[in-house]
Amino acid sequence: MAEKIEKWYPGEGKLTTGWAIIYVILVLGFVSACARLFLGLGATTNLSDAYPWGLWVSFDILAGVALAGGGFTMAAAIYIFNLKKFEPLLRPAKLSAFLGYMMFVVGLFFDLGQPWRIWHPLVMWNPHSVLFEVSWCVMLYTTVLSLDLFIIGLERYGKQSWIKFFRDIYLVLVVAGIMLSTLHQSSLGALFLLMPQKMSDLWASGAIGPLFFTSAVIGGMSVVTLESLISARVYKRKQELGILSDLGKGLGLVLLVYFAMKVTDLYARGVTVWVWDKAHFFFFVELFGTVALPALLLCFKEVRQSAKGLYWAAGLAAFGVVLNRFNVSLTSYGGYRQISYFPSFIEIIITLAMVALGIVIFDLGMKYLPIYKSELTVEH
Amino acid sequence: MSKAILIDTTKCIGCRACQVACKSWNDLKGGKATFSETWSNPRYLSSNQFTRIIFREISSPDGQLHWHFISRRCMHCHDPACASACPVGALIKMPEGPVVYDDGKCIGCRYCMMACPFQIPKFQWESAVPLVRKCTFCADRQAINLAPACVTTCPTGTLLFGDRPELLQEAHRRIGAQPGRYYPEVYGEKIAGGTSKLFLTAVSFEELGLTQAGFRTDLGNTPQGLRGREWMSKVPYVALAVGGLAVGLHYMNKRRAEVHAGERQEDENDG
Numbered sequence: 001m002a003e004k005i006e007k008w009y010p011g012e013g014k015l016t017t018g019w020a021i022i023y024v025i026l027v028l029g030f031v032s033a034c035a036r037l038f039l040g041l042g043a044t045t046n047l048s049d050a051y052p053w054g055l056w057v058s059f060d061i062l063a064g065v066a067l068a069g070g071g072f073t074m075a076a077a078i079y080i081f082n083l084k085k086f087e088p089l090l091r092p093a094k095l096s097a098f099l100g101y102m103m104f105v106v107g108l109f110f111d112l113g114q115p116w117r118i119w120h121p122l123v124m125w126n127p128h129s130v131l132f133e134v135s136w137c138v139m140l141y142t143t144v145l146s147l148d149l150f151i152i153g154l155e156r157y158g159k160q161s162w163i164k165f166f167r168d169i170y171l172v173l174v175v176a177g178i179m180l181s182t183l184h185q186s187s188l189g190a191l192f193l194l195m196p197q198k199m200s201d202l203w204a205s206g207a208i209g210p211l212f213f214t215s216a217v218i219g220g221m222s223v224v225t226l227e228s229l230i231s232a233r234v235y236k237r238k239q240e241l242g243i244l245s246d247l248g249k250g251l252g253l254v255l256l257v258y259f260a261m262k263v264t265d266l267y268a269r270g271v272t273v274w275v276w277d278k279a280h281f282f283f284f285v286e287l288f289g290t291v292a293l294p295a296l297l298l299c300f301k302e303v304r305q306s307a308k309g310l311y312w313a314a315g316l317a318a319f320g321v322v323l324n325r326f327n328v329s330l331t332s333y334g335g336y337r338q339i340s341y342f343p344s345f346i347e348i349i350i351t352l353a354m355v356a357l358g359i360v361i362f363d364l365g366m367k368y369l370p371i372y373k374s375e376l377t378v379e380h
Numbered sequence: 381m382s383k384a385i386l387i388d389t390t391k392c393i394g395c396r397a398c399q400v401a402c403k404s405w406n407d408l409k410g411g412k413a414t415f416s417e418t419w420s421n422p423r424y425l426s427s428n429q430f431t432r433i434i435f436r437e438i439s440s441p442d443g444q445l446h447w448h449f450i451s452r453r454c455m456h457c458h459d460p461a462c463a464s465a466c467p468v469g470a471l472i473k474m475p476e477g478p479v480v481y482d483d484g485k486c487i488g489c490r491y492c493m494m495a496c497p498f499q500i501p502k503f504q505w506e507s508a509v510p511l512v513r514k515c516t517f518c519a520d521r522q523a524i525n526l527a528p529a530c531v532t533t534c535p536t537g538t539l540l541f542g543d544r545p546e547l548l549q550e551a552h553r554r555i556g557a558q559p560g561r562y563y564p565e566v567y568g569e570k571i572a573g574g575t576s577k578l579f580l581t582a583v584s585f586e587e588l589g590l591t592q593a594g595f596r597t598d599l600g601n602t603p604q605g606l607r608g609r610e611w612m613s614k615v616p617y618v619a620l621a622v623g624g625l626a627v628g629l630h631y632m633n634k635r636r637a638e639v640h641a642g643e644r645q646e647d648e649n650d651g
Binding site: 037039049053076079080081111112114115117121126128129131135174175176182183190191193194195198206338 | 470494506605
């Protein structure tokens with residue numbers, strides 16, 4: 001896996017359609033990013049005073065971080081709950097988590113009005129601000145994930161003495177990662193505690209913090225499942241169906257817990273649920289289509305033990321997490337704003353380019369780093 | 381002493397001199413006026429427009445039409461949601477009353493715009509180096525003992541600048557003296573924890589149809605920022621609890637696995 005590849009582009013053999021599309025998107029994305037930086041937000045996005053937050057906040061930041069929840073979820077399962085059987089899934093989870101957080105950082109860079117001031121929260125503190133806490137946690141957790149990847153890199157180059165040092169302090173990294181993730185995954189939801197009147201009752205909950213945290217666990221587990229299935233196909237490796245069906249059992253359980261939390265919350269707040277309008281449509285799709293349905297699917301052994309079944313269940317669950325973040329940050333304001341918002345071409349292209357870049361980096365990681373090697377796994 | 385402005389909308393004639401004075405003092409570009417279905421002009425506040433008059437035509441129960449002119453600007457809350465939201469502390473409430481913004485700190489995240497219950501902070505979208513803009517309560521004028529530009533220019537005495545407790549007293553005196561003229565509630569006295577802009581109106585804001593246009597009446601009397609601060613006050617404990625639990629469970633589960641393995645070993649030895 002680590003042999004040198006004498007080609008300017010990653011991928012096997014000749015330039016495939018898939019890679020060609022990725023490169024086109026990357027080039028368009030680069031041009032769009034330059035336009036965004038030099039022309040400003042107003043000229044390149046459809047954001048406005050009525051919609052200060054748009055696609056980049058909903059997808060790159062909120063959804064990206066939630067889907068990157070696999071890093072801390074798998075670390076917790078393996079090191080805290082001692083479920084060693086999931087160990088083969090840890091490294092890919094970390095790689096994808098790292099990419100998710102890079103997406104957050106880069107997405108935020110383009111979204112900020114003054115990106116060159118992205119470091120300000122480091123020295124300018126407002127401990128009252130939830131966003132202040134989120135920015136610190138994300139910075140620290142991205143550092144933890146970078147160290148994780150760094151250790152994997154050290155293994156590739158066989159730096160044993162360094163690896164030993166990191167093995168000795170590894171529990172500190174694991175615990176720090178879990179702590180930071182718990183805090184910022186829930187605090188990203190707590191950002192919306194300040195504006196319940198502007199939001200639709202369907203999502204303006206005082207329990208939005210715990211709900212965000214739980215759905216981040218769902219996002220993480222479903223992405224780890226999808227990642228393992230897809231990379232097994234792409235890199236011609238054996239599918240880890242045994243482990244994945246165990247993980248699917250866990251995912252089903254968390255989905256059930258999340259569904260119960262959502263329903264309890266709606267009932268406790270006395271929200272009018274059975275109405276038909278745009279917001280309710282998205283709400284129904286979210287709650288029934290992407291929480292209840294995958295939970296139900298995963299109840300069946302046949303689904304858990306087939307690649308196709310897991311694709312569907314995990315795919316729906318992951319889509320549900322993304323939909324939830326869009327609903328909280330965009331759909332929720334539909335009844336409140338006179339103006340509607342749809343992202344501009346440049347906003348969409350920059351987001352797609354970040355996904356494409358993530359795929360390229362993931363591919364490089366799979367080729368050059370011992371991501372699926374088990375003999376060098378950090379032991380405890 | 382915290383300053384405030386009492387805005388007696390029943391005295392306003394809709395001349396918009398305040399809009400002009402605000403633009404002059406703050407050196408804001410003039411906008412292009414366009415026709416629309418309302419007399420309000422411009423249609424929205426923006427980074428270039430810190431105050432505007434909303435024109436409302438409401439018919440009273442006896443069928444008579446009445447004009448209402450409502451001055452819209454930053455409320456300068458006692459406990460502003462924007463200041464609680466801002467991650468870098470660019471927005472602060474001065475003890476003298478104004479909620480002011482530090483150009484040098486802002487990173488442009490726009491969380492203040494999301495958080496403000498009155499939809500006040502506006503962004504310089506057209507700029508490549510954008511900042512947030514809103515009414516400053518003429519903090520610069522107040523520093524040299526001048527009243528805000530809008531107050532100075534108002535020809536009808538709609539705007540009254542002074543110490544907040546005294547203005548509140550005056551507001552309630554007016555309501556008491558002419559109960560038929562005023563809706564018996566001072567908007568800004570208690571809402572969202574109280575604001576430095578106090579509104580006297582002829583009818584309620586619900587009746588004016590402005591609850592969705594920046595004068596919400598469903599905000600309650602607790603400041604919006606409190607929810608974020610309550611959350612933040614729990615963060616250290618959650619961090620400690622999660623960290624402690626993680627370490628504890630790690631060793632407990634490890635030990636359990638070891639004991640389990642040991643038992644199995646013994647069983648095998650016995651067998």
